[in-house]
Amino acid sequence: xxxxxxxxxxxxxxxxxxxxxxxxxxxxxxxxxxxxxxxxxxxxxxxxxxxxxxxxxxxxxxxxxxxxxxxxxxxxxxxxxxxxxxxxxxxxxxxxxxxxxxxxxxxxxxxxxxxxxxxxxxxxxxxxxxxxxxxxxxxxxxxxxxxxxxxxxxxxxxxxxxxxxxxxxxxxxxxxxxxxxxx
Numbered sequence: 001x002x003x004x005x006x007x008x009x010x011x012x013x014x015x016x017x018x019x020x021x022x023x024x025x026x027x028x029x030x031x032x033x034x035x036x037x038x039x040x041x042x043x044x045x046x047x048x049x050x051x052x053x054x055x056x057x058x059x060x061x062x063x064x065x066x067x068x069x070x071x072x073x074x075x076x077x078x079x080x081x082x083x084x085x086x087x088x089x090x091x092x093x094x095x096x097x098x099x100x101x102x103x104x105x106x107x108x109x110x111x112x113x114x115x116x117x118x119x120x121x122x123x124x125x126x127x128x129x130x131x132x133x134x135x136x137x138x139x140x141x142x143x144x145x146x147x148x149x150x151x152x153x154x155x156x157x158x159x160x161x162x163x164x165x166x167x168x169x170x171x172x173x174x175x176x177x178x179x180x181x182x183x
Contacts, residue, residue: 011050012026012027012050012051013050013051013052014050014051014052014053014054014063014077015063016054016061016062016063016074017052017054017077019051019052019079020052020079020081020083022079022081022082022083022085022116023051023052023079023080023081024051024080024081024088026051026080027047027048027049027050027051027080028048028080028088028089028138028139029048029138030048030138031046031047031048031080031089031136031137031138031139032044032045032046032047032048032137032138033045033047033125033134033135033136033137034134034135034137035132035133035134036132036133036134036135037131037132037133038131042132044137045064045134047064047078048138050063051079051080051081052077052078052079052080053077053078054074054076054077054094055075055076055077055078055127056071056072056073056074056075056076056094056096057069057071057072057073057075058073058074061073061074062074062075066127066130068127068128068129068130068132070097070098070128070129070130071096071098071127071128071130072094072095072096072097072098072128074094075093075094075096075100075127075128076091076092076093076094076096076100076111076127077091077092077094078090078091078119079091079092079116082116082118083116086118087118087119087120088119088139089118089119089136089139090116090117090118090119091111091116091117091119091125092114092115092116092117093111093112093113093114093115093117094113094114095113095114096113096127096128097128098127098128098129099111099128100125100126100127100128101125101126101127102117102123102124102125102126103123103124103126103133108126119136119139120136120139121136121137121138121139121140122135122136122137123135123136124136
């Protein structure tokens with residue numbers, strides 16, 4: 001309850017997953033997943049309140065419920081930390097039937113089960129056959145200037161893309177609707 005001290009390790013652990021020895025002492029504050037479907041923004045999932053968060057379909061056995069039928073009951077876990085200590089956050093696929101995927105450029109790669117995959121700012125994750133994309137945000141903190149500098153090219157491109165997408169929604173192409181009237 002409210003009385004328990006904030007530094008108590010139990011507050012940071014998941015009820016559904018044992019915190020690995022290599023996990024960080026504290027979660028990365030501000031870490032979140034931005035959820036998109038068909039290029040449209042749906043939601044922000046905040047994943048900075050505990051060291052491990054289990055994702056999957058079984059609502060009473062996970063920290064973050066995902067609803068698609070191809071997603072396993074306990075599909076994957078996000079862990080703050082990495083075994084080699086180089087990275088702030090990892091994703092571990094828990095042996096899901098339909099896999100967890102990440103995109104590197106245009107390549108979609110399957111995450112090897114049980115092997116911690118380092119999560120990087122802007123990385124795109126996909127679960128099972130779900131068409132939702134989950135983008136990692138909140139790792140490029142203000143003090144990590146080096147990371148920001150190497151990433152600025154792609155984020156500028158994303159910004160231009162999302163702005164043009166936004167303009168399309170406000171000012172739809174007039175030719176699209178007039179064609180429908182002819183048929």
